[in-house]
Structure formats: C-alpha cells, structure tokens
Amino acid sequence: MPESATLPPPLYPGLKLTALAPMQDVTDWRFMRIIADYGSPDYFFTEYFRVYANSSVDKNILRSITENSTGCPVFAQMIGESIPDLVRIAKDLNQYPVAGIDLNMGCPAPKIYRKNVGGGLLRDPEKIHRILGSLRESIDGLLTVKMRIGFEDTANFEHILDLINLHKIDLLSLHGRTVKEKYHSAVHYDLIAHATQQVNCPVLANGNVTSATTAGIVLENTGAAGVMIGRAAIRNPWIFKQIRESFSGKPVSKVTLAEVRDYIERLRLTPIAPTLPEKMRANYMKKYLNFIGQSVDGAGAFLREMRLAQSESDILGICDRYLLTFPDREFALEPYPGVVARPNCETTPELVAN
Numbered sequence: 071m072p073e074s075a076t077l078p079p080p081l082y083p084g085l086k087l088t089a090l091a092p093m094q095d096v097t098d099w100r101f102m103r104i105i106a107d108y109g110s111p112d113y114f115f116t117e118y119f120r121v122y123a124n125s126s127v128d129k130n131i132l133r134s135i136t137e138n139s140t141g142c143p144v145f146a147q148m149i150g151e152s153i154p155d156l157v158r159i160a161k162d163l164n165q166y167p168v169a170g171i172d173l174n175m176g177c178p179a180p181k182i183y184r185k186n187v188g189g190g191l192l193r194d195p196e197k198i199h200r201i202l203g204s205l206r207e208s209i210d211g212l213l214t215v216k217m218r219i220g221f222e223d224t225a226n227f228e229h230i231l232d233l234i235n236l237h238k239i240d241l242l243s244l245h246g247r248t249v250k251e252k253y254h255s256a257v258h259y260d261l262i263a264h265a266t267q268q269v270n271c272p273v274l275a276n277g278n279v280t281s282a283t284t285a286g287i288v289l290e291n292t293g294a295a296g297v298m299i300g301r302a303a304i305r306n307p308w309i310f311k312q313i314r315e316s317f318s319g320k321p322v323s324k325v326t327l328a329e330v331r332d333y334i335e336r337l338r339l340t341p342i343a344p345t346l347p348e349k350m351r352a353n354y355m356k357k358y359l360n361f362i363g364q365s366v367d368g369a370g371a372f373l374r375e376m377r378l379a380q381s382e383s384d385i386l387g388i389c390d391r392y393l394l395t396f397p398d399r400e401f402a403l404e405p406y407p408g409v410v411a412r413p414n415c416e417t418t419p420e421l422v423a424n
C-alpha cells in the first residue's frame with residue numbers, strides 16, 4: 071500500500087489552517103488568483119471533477135492546478151461512485167502538481183445525490199468503505215475527504231468516521247449539516263467537535279464561518295485544526311487575511327466600500343467575463359454580487375436593485391452608486407442580519423467556460 075504523505079505546512083506555522091471551500095462555477099483558477107491576492111488561505115480545493123465510465127479530466131477545472139499561481143497547494147476534488155473510474159482519474163490527476171486527491175461526499179443537489187454520488191454516498195457506508203479502500207491502495211500521496219454529517223440524519227456518522235480512520239484519510243473537511251439540510255439550517259458544530267475527537271486526521275470545520283470572529287468561535291467550539299470557508303470568501307475575499315490577523319492578536323483590517331468596488335472590477339475583468347454574451351455577463355456579475363451585497367447596506371437595497379438590473383453596465387452603475395458615493399465607508403465584516411444571498415447554494419446560472 072502506498073505511504074500517505076504529510077499535509078503541506080500552513081503559510082504561517084503555529085496558526086490554525088484555513089482553506090477556500092470548493093465551489094462549482096466559482097472557485098476556478100481566476101478566482102483563486104484573486105483570493106490569493108487579498109490574502110491567501112493555506113489550502114485551495116478545485117471544483118469537483120465528475121468521474122464516471124469513460125470520463126476524462128475536465129480541462130477547464132484542470133487549469134486551477136496547471137495554472138495555479140497562488141503559491142499555495144491545491145487539492146483536486148472528485149465526485150463519483152465507480153471505483154475503477156475514481157482510481158483511474160485519481161491517478162491521472164496525480165500526474166499534475168496536486169497537493170492531494172479529495173473525495174466529495176457532500177453535494178446536496180438532487181441530480182447528483184440521486185446517482186449515489188456526492189452526498190448520496192453517505193447513505194451507503196459499505197460503498198464508502200470500498201471506494202476509500204481502493205483509492206488508498208492504488209494512489210500515492212494525500213487522500214482527503216469533504217463530507218457532510220449525514221444524508222437524512224446522522225445514523226451513519228460514527229461508522230463513516232471509523233472508515234475515515236480505517237483508510238487513514240489525511241484531512242477531513244466537515245460541513246456540519248446533513249444533505250437534506252442543504253445550506254440553510256443551523257450548523258451542527260457539536261458534531262464537528264465530536265468528529266475532531268474521533269478521527270486521527272486534522273478536521274477543517276465548514277459551514278457558516280462568516281468572519282474572523284466566527285472563525286475564532288467555531289474553532290474554540292469544535293477544536294478543529296482549521297476552517298474551510300466558502301460563501302463568505304466570495305462576499306469578503308479579505309477574510310483569510312483578517313482571520314490570520316485576528317489569530318495573531320492583531321487588529322483586523324477594515325475594508326472600505328471603494329476597495330470592494332475594486333474587487334468587483336477585478337471579478338469583471340477575469341478573462342472569462344468579456345467573452346460572454348451581454349445577458350450572461352450580467353448573470354456572471356450577479357453570481358458574485360449576490361454575496362457581496364450582503365455587507366453593502368443593512369436594508370438590502372443594493373441587492374434588490376442589482377437583481378433587477380438587466381445589463382452589466384446597469385449593474386456597474388448600481389455598484390458605483392452604492393460603493394463610491396461614500397467610498398471611505400466601511401464594508402461590514404458580517405452579512406447584515408436578514409440580508410440573504412438568493413440563491414446561496416449550488417444553483418448558479420450555467421456559464422459557458424472559455
């Protein structure tokens with residue numbers, strides 16, 4: 071059996087780990103680059119590579135590995151259930167400079183879990199046993215898992231944690247919700263705390279870590295080795311830097327609305343955006359602004375106006391009005407209460423990748 075490697079060291083030894091959560095149609099190589107410029111997390115994860123009979127490695131997703139200019143490790147995430155194909159694609163991915171291979175056992179989209187992949191696997195520990203065993207046996211290097219606490223309930227949780235140990239998984243990213251709880255319920259941090267006690271590998275606590283303050287609270291309550299952050303990093307790409315400041319006992323940097331306007335411009339200028347037709351360019355911007363808008367104004371007026379806009383230029387006009395009228399005003403560290411991103415899950419508009 072190949073020996074497992076050791077995890078890449080954190081950027082700042084002694085501080086807890088941070089990771090950008092994988093997000094389909096968001097965390098491509100361009101977005102990772104932007105995030106790294108505002109203060110990189112320790113680890114990145116790719117969007118999931120779909121694995122099935124005769125599947126090949128998706129070339130666009132592969133770019134987040136081959137064109138990774140963040141200077142930080144990238145784990146390649148796979149979703150699938152066919153063991154020979156998972157092994158085949160994991161070996162292919164291992165030809166590239168990946169930090170490790172990650173298995174998705176959490177995706178809550180019905181079209182995914184109905185195929186018994188992603189979160190669907192959590193219903194079948196026996197299958198998980200065979201998948202992890204085969205991957206561990208046949209691939210070199212780090213093998214990591216990202217999962218939820220269960221499918222409908224947590225009946226299989228203990229058993230799956232035992233499998234994480236049995237197959238010597240190197241890192242567990244744990245979203246503290248069941249598949250059926252999707253993205254909206256309270257996060258069961260108590261079960262993340264339980265997992266950190268049960269498993270032999272480091273655990274990244276995931277779910278609703280919205281700021282440096284909540285990162286500190288979640289780490290204290292769970293004892294996890296670090297935090298994995300998704301939606302809050304789209305809203306506030308400075309979050310990883312702010313967490314490091316807070317963990318080192320320094321004041322957390324404030325961000326002005328003008329700086330947020332610059333971030334939006336960077337998103338707009340990612341190479342994909344100018345090549346899209348107008349309607350799609352507007353949707354492309356809305357995908358990010360949906361989250362950013364949660365910290366712009368407490369009444370949610372920015373989000374309401376932005377959602378009604380039909381063109382990119384209308385959207386940018388709204389951004390200018392809300393962000394550059396009082397450019398020195400602070401961008402809220404937390405989302406304003408009641409100002410919600412809609413949708414705030416994996417239902418982003420289909421985009422044509424170039």
Ligand SMILES: Cc1cc2nc3c(=O)[nH]c(=O)nc-3n(C[C@H](O)[C@H](O)[C@H](O)COP(=O)(O)O)c2cc1C
Pocket residue numbers: 091092093094095096116117118147174176177216245276277278279298299300301302414415416417418
């Ligand atoms: C738009 C979007 C796409 C996502 N795509 C993936 C994915 O490809 N793989 C995965 O494991 N999780 C995916 N997730 C789940 C996130 O990685 C994360 O577990 C979840 O958003 C909870 O963390 P948060 O509260 O910090 O956002 C996605 C989430 C969102 C919002």
